[in-house]
Amino acid sequence: MKRRLSCPCGAFIEGEDEDDLVEKTQAHLAEKHPDHQYSRDEILFLAY
Known part of the structure; x- marks a missing residue:
């Protein structure tokens, strides 16, 4: 499960x-x- 993201x-x-x-x-x-608007899938793609 991805729970972190660095902007x-x-x-x-x-x-x-x-x-x-x-x-x-x-x-x-x-x-x-x-x-900037990102979908759930785009956010989770960038997350770790």
């Missing part, structure tokens, strides 16, 4: 599970990178 901006995002990671990553994107 190119330097932010480190960690979730309790994949659903939590996707939710936190989408919230980060909305706040810090509103012009």
